[in-house]
Amino acid sequence: MTLLKQLITNKEKAKELFKSLETPLLEYGPGIQLQLNELDLNQVIAKVNEEDKIQITAPEGVQVLQASETNPFILEEHFDGLIKANENKHLALHYTILNDTRIIIIPENLTARTPIIITSNTTKKAKAENIIIIAEPTSTATIIEKSSTEKEAFFKSKTIQVYARDGANISFYSVQDHANGTYGFTVKRGKVYRDAKINFTDIILGGKYSQLHMQTQLICPGAKVEKKTISIGQNNEVFDINTESIHKAMHTESAMFSRSVLNENTRTIYRGKIKINKENKKCIAHQKSENLILGEKARCDAVPILEVKNDEVICSHGASIGHIDPEKIFYLTSRGIDEESAQKIIIAGFVEPIIQEFPEGSQVELRQRIHKRIGHQE
Amino acid sequence: MKKLEIIDLHVEVNGTEIIKGVTLTFLPGKVHALMGPNGSGKSTLANAIMGHPKYKITKGRIMLDGKDITKEKANVRAKEGIFLSFQYPAEITGVTISNFLRTAVNNKREKKLSIIDFHNLLKEKMAELKMDPSFNKRYLNAGFSGGEKKRAEILQLAMLEPKYALLDETDSGLDIDSIKIVAEGIEKVRKQKAMGIILITHYQRILEYLTPDEVSILYKGKIIQQGGKELAKKIESEGFEGIIKK
Structure with a gap:
């Protein structure tokens, strides 16, 4: 079967799945009914505008391919390999309208000198994107991915799959800055091989509904993953963050760290899961979720889950949900700063460690954007 | 006349009266030592003067240079020229x-100061307090040692140049060399800006560098004795017990 046919067949299957699958009601916390059936499929399954396409700039040596240019063998191995259309209704919809796939290959031993920059702005009603990153053995790269939408955008979905082969080292930074009418879905999956490492850092700034589901499989000894996430919500925005580290080999390490700022009527659901089987000893896994509630009607649920089947591991988990410590506010006001500004300084400080994680060249712009969002003036 | 006055002040914390009618006057350029055993209400008084919302003034007034500031918020009091050096300053992560x-x-x-002028000023003040220049990049009080916190408090005092500074146990947790450096930093602002100092302390040590013009002893929420620097010496030899008994 030719590649094109294969893709079309997949789409038809996905469309059937989308129609047959139940609309999900989130299990944890404040249930939210997603209005995905509102989409007129005939209208949204269309060719993507040039301006809405994923834009990628990559340093020398890094290969960037579109699905149609890709060697079918690579695709067979990777495309739809981890994330499947039948997993849920949103993914069925994703694969129904998917029409922008990029594959980035970082060749063996290459150390990318500058970051790979991926941007996409959505001006139409719906958009689905698929990005596959293959980091060949002992390659190193930094990726900065920015996603934005205009007010017309209703549905934006991304599947991102990262393969870090033996000894590869990938830092993947994402900034999601959607307009307030957008339902945003991001599914990130990582596969980490022997002595390889992936760092995922996610900043989620907005959208009507923002879902980030991340799952990382540590499949060989020495594999490591670190995931840091921060969400800053306003108005009635809803964030659903679900992150999972699956230790499939001995001597693997994972760390998950999330923070959220909840203004006004924001809702956040955080779920973090560490999974270690009986035979995979000597693993290290940590997770921590810290949530700052500012709005009187804001709500937060933090659910850390440990599924650890053996004793020879080092694991920790913790979750906190709270308001700003009044002693901190008093301290700042005692220096002449009014209460509202003091609060903003503290929120900016809460977010700052995640900004510091980003490559230096991108910090200033990011900080400005975030400070604007929280209304903090320096 | 310029002065910070507290007049018949009563302060409640969580419904319990801690300060039970205290009247004191603090003058510009003078050092007023406020002493007393643990639990006598010294920190409560300092927090109430600074305007901590948890410390409720149920009676009495605070007058700053003739202006009634009893009902003002902490940030307004700070702008008017009151400063509190905290015994346990809050840690603000992510804010350098x-x-x-x-x-x-x-x-x-x-x-407003330009960025360059500000940094030059900060560098100068840090050097005076013998602080490492890289210290300014650290998050405010986060992970600081006891001594570092106290030095950071005095750095803020030196930068903000208040009219009246409440120093709550600024000497505790400092070694003898650090006390000297910190006291010199405070003295400099006092001399140059005629800053009034309200020095809350248990110990004699810091008084060797900051000579009190007046000493008041607070006990169970009331001033039980006042005098000059000789009173502080007496406390050192007799302890608070000797004074309280009389």
């Missing part, structure tokens, strides 16, 4: 000393 102080200093000034 440098950024925080620039906000605080410019907030107080009518004409």
Whole structure:
């Protein structure tokens, strides 16, 4: 079967799945009914505008391919390999309208000198994107991915799959800055091989509904993953963050760290899961979720889950949900700063460690954007 | 006349009266030592003067240079020239000393300092307090040792140049060399800016560097004795017990 046919067949299957699958009601916390059936499929399954396409700039040596240019063998191995259309209704919809796939290959031993920059702005009603990153053995790269939408955008979905082969080292930074009418879905999956490492850092700034589901499989000894996430919500925005580290080999390490700022009527659901089987000893896994509630009607649920089947591991988990410590506010006001500004300084400080994680060249712009969002003036 | 006055002040914390009618006057350029055993209400008094919302003034007034500030919020009092050096300052992660102080200093000034002028000023004050220049990049009080916290408090005092400074146990947790450096930093502002000092302390040590013009003893929420620097010496030899018994 030719590649094109294969893709079309997949789409038809996905469309059937989308129609047959139940609309999900989130299990944890404040249930939210997603209005995905509102989409007129005939209208949204269309060719993507040039301006809405994923834009990628990559340093020398890094290969960037579109699905149609890709060697079918690579695709067979990777495309739809981890994330499947039948997993849920949103993914069925994703694969129904998917029409922008990029594959980035970082060749063996290459150390990318500058970051790979991926941007996409959505001006139409719906958009689905698929990005596959293959980091060949002992390659190193930094990726900065920015996603934005205009007010017309209703549905934006991304599947991102990262393969870090033996000894590869990938830092993947994402900034999601959607307009307030957008339902945003991001599914990130990582596969980490022997002595390889992936760092995922996610900043989620907005959208009507923002879902980030991340799952990382540590499949060989020495594999490591670190995931840091921060969400800053306003108005009635809803964030659903679900992150999972699956230790499939001995001597693997994972760390998950999330923070959220909840203004006004924001809702956040955080779920973090560490999974270690009986035979995979000597693993290290940590997770921590810290949530700052500012709005009187804001709500937060933090659910850390440990599924650890053996004793020879080092694991920790913790979750906190709270308001700003009044002693901190008093301290700042005692220096002449009014209460509202003091609060903003503290929120900016809460977010700052995640900004510091980003490559230096991108910090200033990011900080400005975030400070604007929280209304903090320096 | 310029002075900070507290008149018949009564202060409640969580419904319990801690300060039970205290009247004191603090003068510009003078050092007023406020002493007393643990639990006598010294920190409560300092927090109430600074305007901590948890410390409720149920009776009495606070007058700053003739202006009634009893009902003002902490930030207004700070702008009017009151400063509190905290015994246990809050840790503000993600906010560097440098950024925080620039906000605080410019907030107080009518004409804002340029970034360069600010950094030069900060560098100068840090050098006077023998602080490492890289210290300004650290997050405010986060992970600081006891001594570092106290030094950071005095750095803020030196940058903000208040009219009256409440120093709550600024000497505790400092070694003898650090006490000297910190006391010199405070003295400099006192001399140059005629800053009034309200020095809350248990110990004699810091009084060797900051000579009190007046000493008041607070006990169970009331002033039980007042005098000059000889009173502080008497406490050192007799302890608070000897004074309280009389």
